[in-house]
Amino acid sequence: MGTSAGTLDSPDADAKIRCSDRSRAAALSPIGTAGTQDGFVLVEMPLPWPRDVGRTPEGVALAPLLAPRRHRLQAVVPADPAAPPQERGVILHSRPPGPGFNGYRRLRGRVGASLTATVAALLEAAADPAPSEFDAPGVDVLVCTHGTRDSCCGRRGAALAVRAADVPGAEVRRTSHLGGHRFAPTFLVLPQGTAWGYADPELVTKVVRREVPFGEVAEHYRGCTGLDGPQVQALELEVLRKVGWSLLDVPRTGTFDGTWADLSWREDGQTVIWAADVRAGRAVPMPRCMEPATPDGGSETEWDVTAVYRCQ
Template sequence: MTTTTTSRFCSVCARQAGLSPAGYGGAAYEIFIAAELPLPWPRLMFGDSARMPPEILAVMQHIREEYERDHTLRIRPLGIAPAPDYSVAGMRRVIGWHRPTGPLAQFNRSEYLAPEEQLGPLVYALALAPERLDAFATHGSVDAACSKFGYPAYAQLRRIAADSGGALRAWRTTHFGVHVFAPTLIDMPHGSYWAYIEPERLEWLVSRTGDITRLPQHYRGWAGLPAPFLQVLERELFVRHGWTWLQYAKSGRILAQDETAQPDEHGHAEPAWAEVQIDYHAPDGTSGAVTARVELTTRLEVIHTSGEAETYPYPQYAVAWLREKLHESEQ
C-alpha cells in the first residue's frame, strides 16, 4: 500500500498515513545501559574512537559480532544528555536495567555515579563482566523529527519531574530506533516504548490514569517480549486489563508461525501470521494464559527519514482471535 503526503518530517507522514506503532518495541533486550554523554551527539558516536573509551568500543563490537552470529540483540546502549538536576561535575551517571529471571513486570535497576575516567570500565562491567561491578559499588542527531517533536515532550517531562518530588526523572537519549514514531520514549524500569507522545499526552502516561482506549495510538511495544507478534498481543491485553497490566509479571512464546514467507523487493521476509501465548501473574494472585493468532494485515509505505523521498514498507499487524484462560487461584 502506498501513501502520499506533503510533510518533510517522517513522523508527520506516518501519522497522516495512519501508521500503527503496534509491534515496534524492538528486540527483547536483557540489558539496557544508559550513560551520561555530553552533547552534541554525532550520528556514529558509539563507533568514534576519539570520543568513546576503548571499553565501550569493545562492547559495541561484541554486540555487532553477536548479531552477525545468531541475529540476537541482548544489550541496548543509550546515551543520555547531562541534566542540571542530576549531573555532577567530573562524574558520569550510568544506569543499568537487567532483565530478571523468569516472568517479569519490569527490569531491575542499578545506578552508579563514577569518575569520568571510569566510564568505559563501568559500562563494560555492566554489559559483559558483572563480576567486576563490585569495584564501582561506592559510586552510587539521527533524524530531524526527533529534535523537532522530541524536545518539547522532553521539556514537558522535565516540568512534570520537577513536581514529582524525585519520583520521576527524565533524560534526552541517543537514538533507539524507529524515529518515524517521534516523539517516542522508553519508560524504564518497565521497558515500554511509546510513540507520537506530544506534551499534552504525557500527564496521563505518567499518572497511569489516561484514557486506555487511546493507548493503541501510542504504544509501540514492551521490551520484555520480542517484536512483533508477541508485542501486538501484549498491547491488546494492556487495553483489556487497563493500567494495572504494567504490574503483571509476564512471559511469552511463539507456538507456531508462517514458514512460507518470501523476501519482497526490499529483501524483507516477515511471516504473515503467528500463533502466540502470553502467561501472566497479577499482583492480586490471579493468573492466566492467553493464546492468539496475530496477522500481518498490510504494509504502509512511509518515508523513513525526514527530508528524503525514499519510503519503507512498514508492516501493520492485528489480533485475529484470542482465547484467555484464567488459572485457579494460587492463594
C-alpha cells in the same frame, strides 16, 4: 494525529515530507516497533552526538560488555553540564535473572576513573539477586532528541523534552536514538520498558502516573522492550486493553509460533494464558525522512491481531 493526508498531495511537499508527518497522515500504528533488549546503559554524554553513539569513544569501549548481554547504550544529556567527566552519571537498567518480565532492575553509579570498569561493576551487581550499593529505584523517561539521526526527533523530540521536563514521579532525560523516529516524538519509560510514539506532554504524564484507563493511550503504544518480537508485543497491547495497567506489574512471558502468539503469567497460584492469531497486516510506504515515496522504497508493516481469547 495532527498532519492531514492533504499535506502529501503536493509534489514539492512530498519531496520534503518528514517521516513522522507521513506516518500521522497514514494513521500508521506504532505497535510492535519497540525492539527487544535485556538492558539499557544510560551514559551522560555532552551534545552534540554523532549519528551513531556506538562510534563514540564511550560506545566503542562499552561494546564488548554490552553486545553479548543484549544491552543497549543510550547517551543522555548530562544533568549538570559543568560537571567534570568523571562525575557524570551512569544508570543501568538490567533484566533480572529468571523467567517473565515486569521491569528492569535500576542501578546507578558515576563514570569515575574508568567508564568501562564502572559499567562492568554495575552489570556484575545486576546479575546478583542480592541487594547492592548501586541499587537506585526510580523512573527514567527517555525522550529521543537525536537530531543528527533523524530530523523528526530533533525537532519534535526536543520540544517534548522541554515541555515534559517537570512530569511528577519521573526523571525526564533527552536521549539518543530509540528507534521508531517515524512515530516522533517518542519516549521510553524505564524500568517498566514501555515505548511510546506520537507523544505530547499530556501523554507522558498519563503514562507515568497511569491517570487514565489504558485504552485512552493504547494507540500510542509501541510495545514492551522486555517482550520478544513484534507479534508478542502486538498481542500484549490487546491484553492491556482488556486487563489494564496492572498487567505491566506482573512477570509475563510471551511466545510466537507460525501465526499464533501467547502471553502468560501467574495469578493467584494459577497460570493465566492469553492467545491470539497475529499476522502481518497493512504495508504502508515509508521512505527515508525528507525523501519522496518511490515504487521500490521502504514500507512499514502493521500487525493484525484477531481471535484474542483467554485460555486459562
